[in-house]
Amino acid sequence: MGESIAAVVVRAAELTARGLPRRAIELLRPALVADPRHGEAWCRLAAAHLDVGEPDPALDAAKRALVLDGDHAWAQRLAALALSELGRHAEAAVAARECVRRKPGDWRCRVVLAEVLAAAPDTRVEAVEVAREAAHLAPTEARAFQVLGDAALRVRDWGTAEWAYRSALALDPADEDVHANLATVRRRRSAPGLSGDALSRAHELAWPALSRVAALLVAGGLVLFLAGMPKPTPLLGWFSGALVVAVCVVVGQLVLRGRRAVWVLPRYRPKVAVVGALFGASTLVVAGWTVALFLGATTMQPLVIGWMCALVGGAVVVLGGGR
CATH class of the missing domain: 1.25.40.10 (Tetratricopeptide repeat domain)
Known part of the structure; x- marks a missing residue:
């Protein structure tokens, strides 16, 4: 039986190398039922589960390997990677450090520790x-x-x-x-004249400012929409104009604090570019609607379009979380 499962392990390694980890799992599972004390087979199974994005069974298999004879450093590496995939970073670091302690000259242990x-x-x-x-x-x-x-x-x-x-x-x-x-x-x-740290600081300034702009445009647009029903009047234009001014003040403060990095930031932070475009479109639409109100327009449709742009941008700000 030992020779048989050894042959299975070799075939499973070949399948994994060919990009077929699922077939390797299907091959190893029944073999381990017949011979559950083969540490290398459990390690190979854990590696295959990691390849298909299944950290839970990978961790279980690595733990089985740790209590059997075999390459415990390999089992520790696999356990560390599985724990990291599960978001258990502290435990992953402990496992990876133990791997380095067991084999300080093994570069693979240090690679896993660095990843964790x-x-x-x-x-x-x-x-x-x-x-x-x-x-x-x-x-x-x-x-x-x-x-x-x-x-x-x-x-x-x-x-x-x-x-x-x-x-x-x-x-x-x-x-x-x-x-x-x-x-x-x-x-x-x-980035001309800018370091990565400068861009990071600009991002740290930009995201709270974008959050305030989102609050202004979404909440202010909703208030304007309700106040303008069923038919807006030129008086409402003063309030929509105040909303546009408030947005410009927030953006102006951001530009003064972040200076040149703020203008370059959208090139390197796609979410900032998307949110900035949506909020810019929303502000322009509300500004145009404000002018139209003073000229006697009575439609609400531009406000609805501007509010929808602000709502989508606000959703990106909330879901993005400033990362």
Whole structure:
């Protein structure tokens, strides 16, 4: 039976390498029912579950491997990755650190630790150092440099990120993810006269301002809509004009505080660009409607269009959460 399950493990590894982890799972499950004390098979099963995006069964399989004979460092790596996928970052970090303790010279343990640390904001700086150690241990492994680039990208260390991605591509030129990440780094570094930190500070200023604009346009538009029923009058134009002025004041304060970075920010933060476009359209429509009211117009349709733009933009602000 030992030879039989060993053969199954080899076939499962081949299936996973060919991009067929689901078939590997189907192959390993019955074999483990017959021989549940094969640690390598449990590790292979955990890896296959991670490949198909199933962290719960992956964690269960890794835990089974940890109590059996075999490569416990591999089982710890798999457990750490599964815990990280489940959002249990503290436990994932403990498992990954234990993996490094068991095999301090294994670059794969440090890669997993770097990935886990990079997932939590308060340990991202440490993740860069751990990934740097992994790259030092494995100078011929593209994966080590990719993880270093990913960790540096999260802390906006553009120089380290670009060097790491370029090193990874020198080892594996066909990796499309690394090509895409390198393009992102170069695009962000190319902001004229602005650092990544300046863009981050501008984003921190912009999102609260956009939240205030959302509140003004959504709540103010609803009040105007109710007040203008069934037929708006020129008097309502004073109130809609005040709404437009209030929005301009909030935007003006943002521009004064953020200065040049605010104008560049939409190029590097797509959600800011989308929200800004929607709120800009809403404000222009309300301003045009205000002028039309003073000229004697009695339609409410432009206000409805402007309010809908503000509502969609406000939804993006709420769901985006400033990330």
